[in-house]
Amino acid sequence: MPEVRFHRSLYAAEVVLQAAEAFGQLARISVEENEHDVKLTLDEVHPHFEGRLADELANYVLQGTIQAARS
Amino acid sequence: MELKYTLDERSVRFPVDESLFALDAIYGAAYLFVDRCYVWLDRPEDGVVAVRLRTKGEADEAALDALAGEFANELLNQALRQRVGDANKKLREYTLAKAFFSHTKATSIDALLAELDAEELEEDPLEIEVPWDSPDA
Numbered sequence: 516m517p518e519v520r521f522h523r524s525l526y527a528a529e530v531v532l533q534a535a536e537a538f539g540q541l542a543r544i545s546v547e548e549n550e551h552d553v554k555l556t557l558d559e560v561h562p563h564f565e566g567r568l569a570d571e572l573a574n575y576v577l578q579g580t581i582q583a584a585r586s
Numbered sequence: 587m588e589l590k591y592t593l594d595e596r597s598v599r600f601p602v603d604e605s606l607f608a609l610d611a612i613y614g615a616a617y618l619f620v621d622r623c624y625v626w627l628d629r630p631e632d633g634v635v636a637v638r639l640r641t642k643g644e645a646d647e648a649a650l651d652a653l654a655g656e657f658a659n660e661l662l663n664q665a666l667r668q669r670v671g672d673a674n675k676k677l678r679e680y681t682l683a684k685a686f687f688s689h690t691k692a693t694s695i696d697a698l699l700a701e702l703d704a705e706e707l708e709e710d711p712l713e714i715e716v717p718w719d720s721p722d723a
Contacts, residue, residue: 525635567624573625578617578620580613
């Protein structure tokens with residue numbers, strides 16, 4: 516059950532939440548938020564993406580955050 | 587200035603001091619590596635961004651060292667671009683404003699000339715009648 520944390524000072528929280536929804540087709544994703552970060556827990560990951568879904572999610576969130584910061 | 591990094595399986599980790607490299611420079615460098623690597627950012631302490639690059643495929647130590655070097659160079663490049671951008675900000679704004687102003691003026695003159703042309707055509711000052719346009723033709 517991989518857990519990934521996105522620190523609020525580095526990642527846009529709204530992009531993390533949007534990613535959780537978008538990646539919801541590939542895993543069951545639960546979201547927990549606190550003042551420092553947004554934590555996503557990935558369960559029932561699609562077998563095809565086992566072992567790399569968290570990494571793909573990280574890139575997706577990073578790209579979205581950078582694009583949001585520069586627009 | 588030397589960026590220290592550590593290697594582990596398929597990964598390079600950098601602690602980046604934000605007083606030396608602004609977050610925007612870190613973003614800029616990270617963005618260029620997302621096609622080859624999985625890029626993770628973390629905040630181990632205030633003023634420090636931990637960057638982790640994880641290769642998408644297998645990578646030996648030499649490849650990871652090379653990746654670390656490329657990232658360090660790109661980080662410097664991004665920081666430099668940002669400084670040059672900041673230094674030239676006023677000049678850039680002035681040039682842009684001037685270009686915009688000139689463009690607006692040119693457009694108005696064009697519009698006035700077009701108006702004049704249209705009016706002259708209506709008046710037909712030379713009174714050249716084309717036979718096939720004549721009502722008797």
